[in-house]
Amino acid sequence: MSDIIDLTLVELVSKIKEKKISSKEIISAYVERCEKSKKLNTFITTDFENALIKANEFDKNPNYEKKLPGIPLAVKDLFCTKNLRTTAGSKILSNFIPTYESTVTENLWNEGSILLGKLNCDEFAMGSSNETSFYGKVQSPVGKNLVPGGSSGGSASALAGRLTPATIGTDTGGSIRQPASFTGTVGLKPTYGSCSRYGIVAFASSLDQAGPMTNDVKDCALLFEVMSSYDKKDSTSVNFKRSNYLKNLNSSIKGKKIGIPKEYRVNDMPKIIEDLWQKGINIIKDAGAKIVDISLPNTKYALPAYYIVAPAEASSNLARYDGVKYGFRSKGTNLIDMYEKTRSEGFGNEVKRRIMIGTYVLSSGYYDAYYLKAQKVRKLIKNDFDEVYKKVDAILTPSTPSSAFAIGEKTDDPVSMYLNDIFTVPINLAGLPAISIPSGHDPKGHPLGLQIIGKAFDEQNIFNIAYFMEQQINFKSKIKDWWI
């Protein structure tokens, strides 16, 4: 059965539609591999028994009209799943059973997909290495004691380790694209408003977006098509015409104008990243597209602005965890004492740090100096993009300033951890779509990614460019099953 796990999502869908394979065969193959892969610590909660029951039901009464007929998917444990524990990687939600389903996962199940389980992530999606989860660190299939990136680290690890044919994550400042880059997989942060936020445990509401993580660009287009929908239950959901992204995939990029922002050429950028970027530029040039040098002058202010906006929104969103209606509760001598002990014991260090930053920047006397200032900087960053998009169709940058680092390497220095997201954060602040595609390896054999940033709601265009580049790059995973 080892061949099943080597198939892409699109290939699995056609095999099942051609009746060459049953849902039960697919799910059994994945369950078997998941059982052998516990060392990676990718799952927080598994739902294998139910998955096998649903596979049998599908095979008895198959509906081949669906886009993901009988296909198993594991999802980041930030999406609420009705009647199945949802933890957000936190102790404070360790026994939380949602009474409702997130819109994005509902969309997956409505198209015939079957849940395998809930994947590990940084606590409340706060982290860039999947080391802040209450449920333990996630190992990268790329190498022992290597981080898979974060916060969607369990998703990236499960996908690259072939424990799920595709997965979904969330991206507030790079949490899909950075782990995709670290594990040699494809990850899309869609335009803000494309995928409903309803039922996703909130981190920073003006930045959070759910997106697909897949083995290739075709799979990414298909999964995005299924996930994205207009949803009245999310007041920031945007009602635009969603197209058939997979069917419309077109790898001709001739005549397109691709911007190369000089500000992303940061000081002390490793040569390997610079070479990777140049390789991407050459591919685009050779295809008859035009390379345009552009400037996004406020790029260096994106990360500091993000570390005001995101914690401020987080401190407000996480105020709901008080140990009363759901979640973990600690004993206290009175109500306030109970709140304080519950939150102190229920949240991990990184989450507490960010709640404290957020509380401080929103506190009396500091609001104008920090939060208002950051919102103004955010406007300048968005203006930068608006300006360059008058001249170019898309922008090409590296996804991350380095390849994956070792577990424990950056945990003592929060700022050095935050710097991981230097190329991804500006895109969240501007609400734009961006995709990371695997584009090479460093000398140690660790994957590296390139990022293609598009105009708002122009996902089709970045899929097309990514599809073309993917064919030229012809990336081959070097992952050996070291954990089995």
Added chain:
Amino acid sequence: MGIDLKTVKHISKLSRISLDDKKAKKLEADLNSIFSFIEKLNELNTENIEPLTSIAETTLQLRKDEIKIKNIRDQILKNSPEKNKDFFVVPKVVD
């Protein structure tokens, strides 16, 4: 601008997160390093810039306040750490 230990303890009160002295000291160091990074924004003149409050350019949609999910009281109460019949229980607040 530095954040002193007293401020850290004040923020911890506002955040409803209890802190022992050792943790407060560690946070003091972390917050100072993060804020010295954030202070970079002061280089930038933002005097006449409109703040960006929402990235979604549409106005927020209003919907009718309708009950769509019914009879889930028991399921909701099941998630509660402490309950009594149909009520959430909290430590005593009035004598």
